[in-house]
Amino acid sequence: MPQDPVRTRQVGAVLEVTLDRPKANAIDLETSRIMGEVFRDFRDDPELRVAILTGAGEKFFCPGWDLKAAADGDAVDGDYGLGGFGGLQEMREMNKPVIAAVNGIACGGGLELALSADMILSAEHASFALPEIRSGTVADAASVKLPKRIPYHIAMELLLTGRWFDANEAQRWGLVNEILASDKLMERAWELAQVLASGPPLVYAAIKEIVREAEDSNFQDMMNRITKRQLRTVDVLYGSEDQLEGARAFAEKRDPVWKGR
Template structure:
């Protein structure tokens, strides 16, 4: 039985990590996740993905320590996209929404941070407890200090303490929280909103954000204006770019074709 359950509706890929008892990720699961998200990236009929965990207790606790004790190497082959299939997946220029339905810690939090928008159930809880297992939260050590105040990030990394969804929201790690029974409906509302938007613009936004992460402002602006970013070059020469202007002039909703 596959640890990943998927279905497609309205150009939206819904991905559920379903690996009892806690939705932990081992090497084999990570490889399947990578294949799933690479296929999503490469399928022009799919516009948005939702990721979540099975059940109502665990989103994902991250690395499967039992599998590690049985021989899974922490520096082993996680497959395309790295751990969880998302955080190192190249050229993923489509929106991803994480619907955090419970405990979200360690590599599970790193997986959620790989999404573009994070929604959470109001009972969700978070931590980066790797320090207690004698290892490092590698991706989180890169990402978290860039997203929240440095001293808060270091406290979370150095102590491994738990924090609730309200604190996660206060630091901007979570966009919105909802009662558990409303979480998936809200995730689908968000996904359908994004799926109705211009996919070429989303692709350009994501590539620009990635390019600008370690670049000076003017260097990134030069690459945009000189059409050195592939997604921007495609957008500026697209039918959708013209359609947006026409729809505005004609006072109607645009029809996005993704070309």
């Protein structure tokens, strides 16, 4: 019986999602749909606050689209399921922090998947590329996201040449937050996830919605929307017990107890 291509592990408020499709963790349509269901359930579960996304093994995080499956009939424009390719990069209202722990090769759609996370930790041996140009197609999500994340001319070089780059270069351009020894990667990911899980979930939600909406807004328009409570997460936050708890904890010189309401 084939193994489940997506494994999950929950500890407290943290969900670990592991892409596990030997030999390379490539994503076909079925796997993408499963990932969409996993991330939807994570998004909608009030008990879960942070997700970690990684790949099985030490060689591949994810090389993107499964070309062998495509050769067997999977259409590149087929039904990827909720959240689009990999279930994350188009998931609506994903207002919880997601950490990508890149444990190996992240190229094509795999790199685009990592770019969909809020923080990226990289194993020191990891490597990255957007090689779609070499197969006559376009790295669509990366073409939208990458020029907004790193210097324009560097982003265009990577998109137009498809060349490989290592973890050190990725960190130099600000694509990854930290580089870890491979045996320390998941330990650090869980450490960071626990820090985030102890934080205020309603504030995280507001931050993520503000950042997302601000991509298509000018500064003053966005500030007006925030102050007038026109964003759902901001409106919830400003009327919440958690906001009062934050003020009380500060005044009482104690750690706040966040309830997410």
